[in-house]
Amino acid sequence: MNSFGHVHFVRHEDGTQGVLKSPRPGNGGKINKTTQQRFQEEVRRMQQLTQDQVAGIVPVLDADPQDPPQWFVMPKAKNLRDVLSPGGRPAELREVVEAIRHVAGTLAELAVRDISHRDIKPDNLLHYQGRPAVADFGIAGLMTLSENGCGGYFVTVSSKHPPCLTMSVHQHGVRGGRTVLGPGVAGRSGAGHRRGGRRWGRGVD
Template sequence: MGAPDGDRLGPYRLLSPLGAGGFGEVHLALDPEGRTVAIKILHPHVAADEGALTRLAREVEAMRRVQGPHVAEILDASLTGGRPYLATRYVQGRPLAAVVSGDGPIRGDELVRLARGLAEALSAVHAAGVIHRDLKPGNVILTDGEPVVIDFGIACMLDSASVTTSGAVLGTPGYLAPEILEGGETGPEADVFSFAATLAYAATGRHPYGTGPAAAVGYRVVHHEPDLDGVPPWLESLLRECMVRDPAARPPASMLLARLGAAAPVVRAAAPQSHPAFAAAEIREPVQETAARRVPRGGVHSLTTREWRPGRGRGTGAAAPDEVRARRRAVVHRRWVVGTGLLVALAAAAARSPLPEASLLLLTIYGSVMLVDGGVALFARQNRSRLAVDLAGAGGSIALWAVLGALFSPLTLGLALGTVVFVLVVLLLSS
């Protein structure tokens, strides 16, 4: 089933394998516009189950409507042919399970951010009519302290007998709601139970129903109370309410954020985010942390890629629109000064011997334009660097004019000027 690096799957170019799970293999890939995505190629025994694919196809459209900074969006899907796949947003991060096992429990402001982020993610998933079905520490990716939930809706395939008997694990003991373990139907309330169990693990570093054989853990879920010793008081009462046996008694996902806002301490300003996060579904815990090191030479690091981002601003570190426009204007101005300075210096040097008056006139006009532009920027209280760029452009054109006139003949300079003008005209027409 493995796909070699550089292989193509639909419009995507596969770059490097990231991991594998019960449903398929996950590859880092490029979309047609050069943006990184995660491609999950379903295992042959899953692809051969028409019932599982039908259930997944029914949910894909709903899954694609799930939007939010704390969920990994489904971008594309192809569930026909010999290699069905899902394309999902990808950004490097660490699974919550790996963070807690390696660094210890999450506390303070980081726990508040985690709880609120998971509540937002669950609310977005349920608002689109999707049920996650397998929310657990391994399906929560942390990037810069912010959680992103992956794999929502995909567990609908677990209803298939042929899939489960082929090696897929039906959820994770200790994070599945008791009604599921007792053979009941999966509803949004089951996700609320899993939300609380995941937060309990993050806050304590322990699985809320202990460890051991799956049957033993499942028995504790159905018959015992969760171990919440060490959970902060502001969070404990909400978790207990979310983990009650009666699904109807659990608060809906839409209320979780409000409940957390009323109970949680104030979060201090967080460091700017460089990325929202995504990790591919069902990847084993170390994969995300080491994915960059596993890319072969000449792979991702030799390519210029752009991360896929939804069409909305997110992250506390994003620049304001006015600031972005100002930076773009400054870049365009510098390029204009340099380009026109080179062109004027070349033209003036070519005309220096046969038409000295025209040569000096060109330099005078260019210098005057630069001085006026710099003066306007200075009096308008704009960035003083604009004046410096204008003065440097005027001085540089005069110096270049003197050097070119001394080193090259008028014929050579004329040919060079004609070539530059021709290239500029071709570029303008082609653009």
């Protein structure tokens, strides 16, 4: 869940535990423009989904109010794979099917909002508040439809930055928390970020 971002556990002074994500520096310790822009888009998109109370996503607890934002905090959540297969035991088929149903429902809701996640994999599927939840919108993009002239549509998924994905979809094959966005005061990447004038400190992994 950290291809383009650096993550670590944090704890708020009120005891709330979270995971703070910030842009991952490139060579030379600097954050390049593409990474910063992708991160900014991820923060804004996740803030909107959190504000709209979209079920099945890992919400934003807090975010840097600066523009561009340098960090945001999510709640701690378990990896879905560990919940379905504790201790490495084989997962129950019924539980796997139910998890897939929940994830598919979340992706369908995102599609209604013309959002394609583009990075669904085990590391980005978590278990939060008793149900599967999708995390890491770092390369999510917006979907657009255009007719292909053959009774179907082209679905183009793109963001402002590569990679972009285009695929052909036949017309008949397409079917149709808590929110705390504190004003905060930005800190440096790592511990010491603030929420509503209070601090997020290093947590325990």
